[in-house]
Amino acid sequence: MTYAxxxxxxxxxxxxxxxxxxxxxxxxxxxxFFALLGxxxxxxxTAIGVITSLVNKTAGQVxxxxxxxxxxxxxxxxxxxxxxxxxxxxxxxxxxxILVNQAGYYGVxxxxxxxxxxxxxxxxxxxxxxxxPARTLSGGMxxxxxxxxxxxxxxxxxxxxxxxxxxxxxxxxxMWNFLRELNQQGITIILTxxxxxxxxxxxxxxxxxxxxxxVENTSMKKLLAQLDVETFVFDIKEGTAVSKLEQFVKxxxxxxYRLIDDHTLEMDLNKxxxxxxxxxxxxxxxxxxxxxxxxxxxLEALFVSLINKKSRARQTEPQSAVVGVN
Amino acid sequence: xxxxxxxxxxxxxEIQRFMRIWVQTLVPPAIxxxxxxxxxxxxxxxxIGEMGGFDYMSFIVPGLIMxxxxxxxxxxxxxxxxxxxxxxNVEEMLVAPVPNWVIVAGYVGGxxxxxxxxxxxxxxxxxxxxxxxxxxxxxxxATVVLTSATFxxxxxxxxxxxxxxxxxxxxxxxxxxxxxxxxxxxxxxxxLPEFWQGVSQANPIVYMVNAFRYGFLGISDVSLVTAFxxxxxxxxxLFIIAMVLISxxxxxxx
Numbered sequence: 001m002t003y004a005x006x007x008x009x010x011x012x013x014x015x016x017x018x019x020x021x022x023x024x025x026x027x028x029x030x031x032x033f034f035a036l037l038g039x040x041x042x043x044x045x046t047a048i049g050v051i052t053s054l055v056n057k058t059a060g061q062v063x064x065x066x067x068x069x070x071x072x073x074x075x076x077x078x079x080x081x082x083x084x085x086x087x088x089x090x091x092x093x094x095x096x097x098i099l100v101n102q103a104g105y106y107g108v109x110x111x112x113x114x115x116x117x118x119x120x121x122x123x124x125x126x127x128x129x130x131x132x133p134a135r136t137l138s139g140g141m142x143x144x145x146x147x148x149x150x151x152x153x154x155x156x157x158x159x160x161x162x163x164x165x166x167x168x169x170x171x172x173x174x175m176w177n178f179l180r181e182l183n184q185q186g187i188t189i190i191l192t193x194x195x196x197x198x199x200x201x202x203x204x205x206x207x208x209x210x211x212x213x214x215v216e217n218t219s220m221k222k223l224l225a226q227l228d229v230e231t232f233v234f235d236i237k238e239g240t241a242v243s244k245l246e247q248f249v250k251x252x253x254x255x256x257y258r259l260i261d262d263h264t265l266e267m268d269l270n271k272x273x274x275x276x277x278x279x280x281x282x283x284x285x286x287x288x289x290x291x292x293x294x295x296x297x298x299l300e301a302l303f304v305s306l307i308n309k310k311s312r313a314r315q316t317e318p319q320s321a322v323v324g325v326n
Numbered sequence: 327x328x329x330x331x332x333x334x335x336x337x338x339x340e341i342q343r344f345m346r347i348w349v350q351t352l353v354p355p356a357i358x359x360x361x362x363x364x365x366x367x368x369x370x371x372x373x374i375g376e377m378g379g380f381d382y383m384s385f386i387v388p389g390l391i392m393x394x395x396x397x398x399x400x401x402x403x404x405x406x407x408x409x410x411x412x413x414x415n416v417e418e419m420l421v422a423p424v425p426n427w428v429i430v431a432g433y434v435g436g437x438x439x440x441x442x443x444x445x446x447x448x449x450x451x452x453x454x455x456x457x458x459x460x461x462x463x464x465x466x467x468a469t470v471v472l473t474s475a476t477f478x479x480x481x482x483x484x485x486x487x488x489x490x491x492x493x494x495x496x497x498x499x500x501x502x503x504x505x506x507x508x509x510x511x512x513x514x515x516x517x518l519p520e521f522w523q524g525v526s527q528a529n530p531i532v533y534m535v536n537a538f539r540y541g542f543l544g545i546s547d548v549s550l551v552t553a554f555x556x557x558x559x560x561x562x563x564l565f566i567i568a569m570v571l572i573s574x575x576x577x578x579x580x
Contacts, residue, residue, distance in 0.1 A: 014580070049580060052421045053420065053421065053579070054417060054420055054421065054579055054580065055579060055580040056575060056579055056580065073423075074423035074425070075423070077421060077422060077423040078423045080421065082421050084414075084417065086414065088413065088414035088415050088417050088418070089413075089415050089418070090409075090410070090413055090415045091413060092343075092346070093339075093342075093343075097339070097342060100335075101335045101336075101338065101339045101418075102418055102422070103335075104331050104332055104334065104335025104336075104338075105332050105335055105336075105418065105419055105422035105423075105424050106332075106422055106423065107328035107329070107331045107332060107423075108331065109331060110331075149418075153422075
């Protein structure tokens, strides 16, 4: 089957010599919900820029639904809907005009464009603002406007670069639901985000990019299976004696606990252990747990470990490779 | 892909833009031109007497209309395209399957619409001061359309290279305005010494103003054929430059 996106040996060197992409290979299947993660400056936005033709590549090949951007650029572009990281619409135009004009750039007639604009503005709760200039919208509304704009030509692939940056939790969750629905309708979605919880909740496959190279490219399931240790935080019922907790921490066999404050315990659980053991020990010590949570997002822990591993590998590279040929 | 819909979208967006801010785009030329008529036409013009066989007011009307067309065609595209770059909404077109010629034609068409509309407004204002005669309506239409296209293309190229709002005012201030004032709007170049007549012939605006004046009054300092040849040469050259710049993504793509 043709891939939604196929990238081979993609390189980008900016003026001044900075190599943003060092020959990346990546495939995204049709209908996938794909996460492209990486720290700031890793090359995510450059890769998206090349795919959407906003950045000229130095070398390599990019195909969108089988169409090469070097030979069939217009065809390739017609499949893509882009939600960029920064607001890039005219601040002075009313929402309706922005959407209808955008559809027009893709050859959508005005009558169809008006129907679609109504549909997406209603779905994204912007219909009341349809005649307002874009500058009057709140940050969250502007993000939703960019999603509506990217959907106006009904693309087969939607690329979202940090779509929920600066959006409150409630709105973020409603946007997640909206994106899930789009994906269920068959739209391939590629997402970059700093909220790793977002990637974990939404995406089936993932690539991690760092220093212009892909350091991991696998399914979310396989990636999370690599996680050795998870940290849990227990809120202990108020009134429990601190001395009792201190004694429990000291005497606990096998599982290591840490007392964070007078009523908070923290523990690391590896793959060989399970939460039943933990609760048995707590019950035996007559310690009541009020609530429990993951200390950090699971994907976040893996992400940090992969990026650190990469960074250590770079530091230990032979000196000649770093400074070049002498 | 239906390019006519994309072209219509860009054109509509451009027309909506200058109509939305009509107080900034359509009113000032009418006021400026009224002042020209009062000062150069009524007050000073009555002491100058005839020029080219016509009273001074009638002589300067075509030049003043053309001056408005040139300025507005140029500045519309320069400011609109640069704003689109600055706000980055030019990316809306760059990520879409819009051929480069459609982008050029859409913006140039928008500039021409504003230039010609302002030209019409100025013509109506001038009717308050002078009886306008028509010698050849087709020459008038052809000249105004081609001239507005030339300067809209110039404005587009200026905007492509511009890195700041200052950059889109440098060319109009230091090149366009002097060329317009020295382009025979207020005088016949036949009044100049021979050397300066020769120099004036290197000014493309001389050809545009004179062709336009011919359409109204039937007089011109240059041959009509030469005038149209010069204008068409500039249109073709500027169009090729604009296409090359946009295709290479100069100032637009990283």
